[in-house]
Amino acid sequence: MTSIAETSRADSTARRVADLARRREQAGAPGSPRAVARQRERGRLTARTRIERLMDAGSFTETDVFVRARPTGDEGTRPYGDGVITGYGTVDGRQVCVFAQDATVFGGSMGEAFGEKVVKIMDLALRTGCPVIGLNDSGGARIQEGVASLALYAELVRRNVQGSGVIPQISVIMGPCAGGAAYSPAITDFTVMVDGTSHMFVTGPDVIEAVTGERTTAEELGGARTSNEANGNAHFLAEDEDDALDTVRDLLSYLPANNRERPPEYAPPAPAGPADPALDGVVPDRPGLAYDMGEIVRAVVDDGELLQVHELFAPNILCALARVEGRSVGVVANQPLHAAGVLDIDASEKAARFVRFCDAFGIPLLTFTDVPGYLSGASQEQAGIIRRGAKLLYAYAEATVPKVTVVIRKAYGGxxxxxGSKHLGADVNLAWPTARIAVMGAEGAVSVLHRRELAAAADPEALRARLIERYETTYATPYAAAERGYIDAVIAPRDTRAHICRALRALRTKRVAVPDRRHGNIPL
Known part of the structure; x- marks a missing residue:
């Protein structure tokens, strides 16, 4: 028989469980119906829906469900969660931490409790060594909480810096990201933006007009296309929110959980062998004609698959994640389709950041070279191409991961x-027979070296043609570099994949002793 005391305890427990369920229901609810409707009218998902679509089904565990904003005297303005959802779960079976700003609660603005939740989940990611993903949709700092809100932005940035090079950090901009809030995504490794619905800038159009009189729009200032094409603040442009979340999942598939683990490995699609014989005919006979470097890269990597980083920014250089024999590699390649593959300021900084990311996370570097040199001109010099172009030199020289370079055609001057030259520490350097390795191109060299002869010649054009041919066969060939050991092998284009596979296999056990120092001083 059940005693009165037992019945009383059961009833008390039932009431507490019911209260817990009620509070959980309140905590799981988004903002007001009006705010939710406004979010949907703008073509945006709610924060909880975004997490559900990103994570493996049923894997998400929410943290700090019952956290509320600091007391203000009005309990009705203290919803559970305080405008951000935090937690952990899996993506394709691999552990990640995530936070999603909820624009339907206080406009997604960051208050003290909001910031403490985000900092706490980032600390968990650091302790457990897993990637952290931020889904950003925020009006910025919560004005009514004053300096406490600003303090948490600084705390957040400090965690970004502590995690840099330790765990992958990915930001997805799915609405506004303005003011101080924009600097956290800028420090993370990759930023994804949604075309037409996301904006990222320090100062909004209204303030700019009030201060300077300049009229502009949020899209022009920091829309997804501006951030991907013009200033390089974003790395990926997504068509919609689902595409953005797919991009995150795809990106994670190439990355290790942290800097002490290897990237995931997959079964190679086929045994390493000669690539498509069509590679033998990719490079035009005339040195001035363009071709698509992407065609060469896709013929070498597994299944022709590339995840291009900064695809729309500085297109004269190609940076991408790919796989060779089922293992992740970082690809850096000049793109002759754009400005002949020249290195300007934007291309140098784009590639330098990518090289440093790959080095931080143990991803081998595969370089394809067809470069006429650094871009000359007053505008580039005045904008600091010496200092900013040196970033790429620094990044390659600093990198200790396996480095394999293939010179396809031009490799002139700097x-x-x-x-990825041997002199900056590349491990294996290959060249196609079409490679031209020299201080400068044949036409420029002949004009400098034989100026007087050409001026005195009866037929200067005929003499120029003979001198150019002699220069190209004597100096601008891969064999002069190979004689000195700067090139390890001159290979047939069709055999490129086989050589790269063998080189990467041999370099899997690479070890490098580095100087004992706090850090270097890259020319920022």
Missing amino acids: GYAVM
Whole structure:
């Protein structure tokens, strides 16, 4: 028989469980119906829906469900969660931590409790060594909480810096990201933006007009296309929110959980062998004609699959994640389709950041070279191409991961040195027979070296043609570099994949002793 005391305890427990269920229901609810409707009218998902679509089904565990904003005297303005959802779960079976700003609660603005939740989940990611993903949709700092809100932005940035090079950090901009809030995504490794619905800038159009009189729009200032094409603040452009979340999942598939683990490995699609014989005919006979470097890269990597980083920014250089024999590699390649593959300021900084990311997370570097050198001109010099172009030299020289370079065609001047040359520490350097490795191109060299002869010649054009041919066969060939050991092998284009596979296999046990120092001083 059940005693009165037992019945009383059961009833008390039932009431507490019911209260817990009620509070959980309140905590799981988004903002007001009006705010939710406004979010949907803008073509945006709610924060909880975004997490559900990103994570493996049923894997998400929410943290700090019952956290509320600091007391203000009005309990009705203290919803559970305080405008951000935090937690952990899996993506394709691999552990990640995530936070999603909820624009339907206080406009997604960051208050003290909001910030403490985000900092706490980032600390968990650091302790457990897993990637952290931020789904950003925020009006910025919560004005009514004053300096406490600003303090948490600084705390957040400090965690970004502590995690840099330790765990992958990915930001997805799915609405506004303005003011101080924009600097956290800028420090993370990759930023994804949604075309037409996301914006990222320090100062909004209204303030700019009030201060300077300049009229502009949020899209022009920091829309997804501006951030992907013009200033390089974003790395990926997504068509919609589902595409953005797919991009995150795809990106994670190439990355290790942290800097002490290897990237995931997959079964190679086929045994290493000669690539498509069509590679033998990719490079045009005339040195001035363009071709698509992407065609060469896709013929070498597994299944022709590339995940291009900064695809729309500085297109004269190609940076991408790919796989060779089922293992992740980082690809850096000059793109002759754009500005002949020249290295300018934007291309140098784009590639330098990518090289440093790959080095931080143990991803081997595969370089394809066809570069006429650094871009000359007053605008580039005045904008600091010496200092900013040196970033790429620094990044390659600093990198200790396996480095394999293939010179496809031009490798002139400083461009030869910077693009994964043996002198910057590359491990295996290969060249196609079409490679031209020299201080400068044949036409420029002949004009400098034989200026007087050409001026005195009866037929200067005929003499120029003979001198150019002699220069190209004597100096601008891969064999002069190979004689000195700067090139390890001159290979047939069709055999490129086989050589790269063998080189990467041999370099899997690479070890490098580094100087004992706090850190270097890259020319920022």
